[in-house]
Amino acid sequence: MNTDTATLDERTCRLICPIASGMVGVCMTGIGLLRVAVSVRGHETIADDLLSIDALLFLLATLCSYFALRVQSSTRLHGLERVADAAFILAMSLLTVACFVITYSLGG
Numbered sequence: 001m002n003t004d005t006a007t008l009d010e011r012t013c014r015l016i017c018p019i020a021s022g023m024v025g026v027c028m029t030g031i032g033l034l035r036v037a038v039s040v041r042g043h044e045t046i047a048d049d050l051l052s053i054d055a056l057l058f059l060l061a062t063l064c065s066y067f068a069l070r071v072q073s074s075t076r077l078h079g080l081e082r083v084a085d086a087a088f089i090l091a092m093s094l095l096t097v098a099c100f101v102i103t104y105s106l107g108g
Contacts, residue, residue: 010069012065012084012085013077013080013084014065016061016065016088017062017069019088020059020084020087021059021062023054023055023091023092023095024059026095027052027054027058028055030051030098030102031048034047034048035048045101045105046101047101047102047105050097051095051098053094054091054094057094060083060084060087061083061087061088064083064084064087065081065084067080068080
């Protein structure tokens with residue numbers, strides 16, 4: 001395996017791991033705030049469900065990037081890195097959708 005590729009893959013995993021774990025906290029905070037807004041306004045929305053799924057996707061990205069840093073096999077490193085990348089991108093996209101749902105269901 002090329003050393004540059006291994007370093008690049010490791011750097012990607014080192015970036016995804018802390019960012020994705022922080023985003024789990026962001027999702028949990030959003031769920032808590034939505035619960036408060038729902039109890040005050042009485043208007044239900046699917047945004048908290050989206051954020052719950054989102055938190056799970058960010059957790060998947062975190063775990064995959066963490067375990068990618070721990071494995072010795074370059075094949076496993078690349079496989080776990082691909083899963084971490086895909087989960088992270090999907091989670092960020094879902095977070096954007098959740099933001100639109102929150103904006104247009106609660107704002108106004």
